[in-house]
Amino acid sequence: MESSEEKVVAVIMVGGPTKGTRFRPLSFNTPKPLFPLAGQPMVHHPISACKRIPNLAQIFLIGFYEEREFALYVSSISNELKVPVRYLKEDKPHGSAGGLYYFRDMIMEDSPSHIFLLNCDVCCNFPLPDMLEAHRRYSGMGTMLVIKVSAESANQFGELIADPITKELLHYTEKPETFVSDLINCGVYIFTPEIFTAIEGVSTHREDTANLRHVSSFEAFHSLTRTLSKDFVRLDQDILSPLAGKKQLYTYETMDFWEQIKTPGISLKCSALYLAQFRLTSPHLLAGGDGTKSATVIGDVYIHPSAKVHPTAKIGPNVSISANVRVGAGVRLIGCIVLDDVEIQENAVIINSIVGWKSSLGKWARVQADGDYNAKLGITILGEAVTVEDEIVVINSIVLPNKTLNVSVQEEIIL
Structure with a gap:
């Protein structure tokens, strides 16, 4: 049963200057998340979608750009939406799940019952309230937004198999070499706070494994510690794949538009998609x-x-x-x-x-x-x-x- 006291927070991953190289020359002097699509910064579209979530307490942006690059935008968008938006700078890349875990104390300061996690370089209609409703029905730890794509393009993304009735995530594989499914991960999630226990479990397992291994050469040791860095945790390979089929993760399929904004060409397409969406959401723009x-x-x-x-x-x-x-x-x-x-x-x-x-x-x-x-x-x-x-x-x-x-x-x- 939904409680009026339950709070929800949203986390948007914005990456950093070492990412987005395919976005050049447009990202030379402007962080990719602030590049305008349909007249609004790229990150503005997921942020304004978060505003529609019931009982939203805060929005966090996590990345490793310098804070000064986001200071002005974060201040103006907080005033405009009347919701606190904070930029949290990672000291180094921690991976999508590791970044969430690194700032867990701040994310949990309002004791939220649910945490939305979105990637900034995703263009869609962000059906977040509907996802929240579905997630409550599933009673799992997490729900991910998914979409059907052509079989030819599926291997560019995380492919998955879900139970057609219960929508449980049964199998997940990131960019597989052979075809698994035309259902892909959209990079939009909702989790209960149990996600932090799952991430901690990955870090602990890595630490234990590293301690147990006896490595003869320095090169091998260096490569082992790099691959098993306990605070770099990827959401897809380290969390979604191992938890698939364990009645913890579920899917919510969107029938609307979806794109991943990797290149300037795709950004032009996404600008058109958002302009079309304004007819429904913001005709005044x-x-x-x-x-x-x-x-x-x-x-x-x-x-x-x-x-x-x-x-x-x-x-x-x-x-x-x-x-x-x-x-x-x-x-x-x-x-x-x-x-x-x-x-x-x-x-x-x-x-x-x-x-x-x-x-x-x-x-x-x-x-x-x-x-x-x-x-x-x-x-x-x-x-x-x-x-x-x-x-x-x-x-x-x-x-x-x-x-x-x-x-x-x-x-x-x-x-």
């Missing part, structure tokens, strides 16, 4: 316009209030325009993210591209790509402070920061 007093807006578009967009511009679908952007007359934008302080001059065109902070496009310039989110050059990326001169065309290319393009390029990486 979507721009409108018919080309009379304001620009013509087609489909789902976010325009920051400080952006200046000429009434003859045509924007959308799936466009996100950040703060202090200037969009000139006759500009056409389709399927793109335009970051802060960008200037787009008359009649320029941007399609399937991300335009970095403080960049500028000249008159009649064209920046575009095929829009294959999974291909290395499937979208065009302009890094920070890139200048594309008048009438220059940039197709399916990545341009690193602080470059000036005065000749057209196609399928190139401009270092």
